[in-house]
Amino acid sequence: MSAGKTFVAALLSAGVLFADAPAGAARNVVLIVADDLGRQLGCYGDPAARTPNIDRLAAQGTRFDYAFCTTSSCSPSRSVILSGLQNHANGQYGLQHASHNFSTRSFVKTLPVLLKQAGYRTCSIGKVHVQPAESYPFDRFANDGVLGGRNTVRMAENAAAFIREDDARPFFIYFCPTDPHRAQKGFANDSSYEGVKPVKFDPHEVPVPEYLPDRAEVRQELAEYYESIARVDRGVGRLLEALAASGHLDDTLILFLSDNGPPFPGAKTNLYDAGTRLPLVIRAPDQRQRGVVSQALVSWTDLVPTILEFTGAKRPEYPLHGRSLLGILEVPQPAGWDEIYQSHSFHEVTMYYPMRAIRTRTHRYILNIAHELPFPFASDLFDSPTWQGVLKRGDQRYGSRAVEAYVHRPRHELYDLEADPREVVNLAERPESAKLLAEMQKKLKNWQQETQDPWLIKYEHE
DSSP states (O other), X not given: OOHHHHHHHHHHHHTGGGOOOOTXXXXXXXXXXXXXXXXXXXXXXXXXXXXXXXXXXXXXXEEEEEEEOSSSSHHHHHHHHHHSSOHXXXXXXXXXXXTTOOOOOTTOOOHHHHHHHTTOEEEEEEOOOOSOGGXXXXXXXXXXXXXXXXOHHHHHHHHHHHHHSSOXXXXXXXXXXXTTSOOSSTTSOSSOBTTBOOOOOOTTTSOOOTTSOOOHHHHHHHHHHHHHHHHHHHHHHHHHHHHHHTTOGGGEEEXXXXXXXXXXXXXXTOOSHHHHEEOEEEEOTTOSSOSEEEEEEEEGGGHHHHHHHHHTOOOOSSOOSSOOSGGGTTOSSOTTOOEEEEEEOOSSTTOOOOXXXXXXXXXXXXXXXXXXXXXXXXXXXXXXXXXXXXXXXXXXXXXXXXHHHHHSOOSEEEEETTTOTTOOSOOTTOGGXXXXXXXXXXXXXXXHHHTTOGGGGHHHHO
C-alpha cells in the first residue's frame, strides 16, 4: 500500500474523515451490492475472512446484525434494492437475462429515476441484472476494463473518474461487483486482475457452515469463495480511498450489502437464514455514534426509503414496502423493528417455487405455495462440485438436513430460531404450535393483501 493510501486508511480507522458534513454540503450516495455474499466477513465474526476495508467501514458506521434480503435470488433481490417494493409487486419475479426474461413493471419508479428527478447524476458500475432499461436509466454505465465486474479495483477507478467530473450535481453510484458469484468454472480466481493481489485460503482452515457437508470438494469451493470475497474487499477499499481523496467521504451515504446468500445449495434461492440473513453496513456522514451494532430486523425494502430520506428526493406516488433506517443508525436496539417479510417465486424460469415467509426474533414461518413440486436447483448450484459430490456418493444427508427433506418440503414450515437456529425441526404439525402457527399465518396473509401479492389467489384455489 502506498504512503498516501496508508495515511487515508489510518484516518479512516481513526474516524477523522467521518466528521459531520458542513451545512449545505452535497448529499451523495454510494450503494455497494456484492453478488452472492453471505456473512463471510471479519466484522461479522468470520475467523477466515480477510476483509479489512469492509470491517473498517463497519467500525465507522452501523453494522446490522439482523439484515435480510427479501428473496435469495439475484434479479428479484436487486429489483427490491432499487425499487423499495417486494418483487411480487414490482414484477421482477425471476432472473432478467437470457431465456428467463423476467421484467420490472412499467409503473415502478426506481432509484435512478427518483434521484435523477431530484437533480442527481447517476452511475452504474458492474452488475445491473434487471430490466427494462428504461426503468433503470443510469446516466452512465462505467464498465471499461472491469472484466465482467471481477476487477473491483478498476471498478473503483472508474468510480473515481466519475466523482472527479466537473459537475456540481450530487452523485449516486451503484457499485456492484460480480464477486463472489460463481463463474463458468470455480470463482474466477484463475484470471489476473490489475491492482488486485490474490488472497489465497487453505481449504483445511475455512469454516464449513452447518447447512453444508464437511467434504473435501466443499472445503475447496469455500476456499475459492473466500478468495473472491477478498477481491470485493479490495475494491471497497479503493472506492473509500477515492471518496476521501476527492473530499466527498464527509458528504456521502455509503451502504454495503449483498443481493442474496452464498452460491451453495441450502443458502441461495432458499428463505432460510443461510440464504437471506446478510451483511448490511451503513455509514452516514451525519452519524455521531459510530461502530454501532444494530439488533433491528431490517430488510432490503428499507433501503430505498433510507436513500430517499437522506437525499430529500420525492417518493413515488404509491406506497413503498419499507421504512427509512436513518433514524435508528445510532440506536443498537430500537423498538418496533422485530419482524420482516420475504417473498420468492422464481430464480430461473424453470424454477417455479413460490414461498412467502415471516421472520421474527424467535420464529420463522414459510408458506410453500407449490409444495407438491420438488424444490428446484439453480443450474450453477446443481453443477457445483458440492452438489455433484452428494449425487455421486448417494448421500442421504446434506449438512444438517436430510436430502429428502431438502428436496421435498411441506406446505407449512415453522421453526423456533432460539432452540433450532439451523431451521431443521419443523413445528408446524405439532399441536402445541397451533396457536402460534395461526397467528403467523394471519400476519402473513394480511401482509400479502397489503402488498397486493398476485399469489393470494392460491388461498382460494388450494
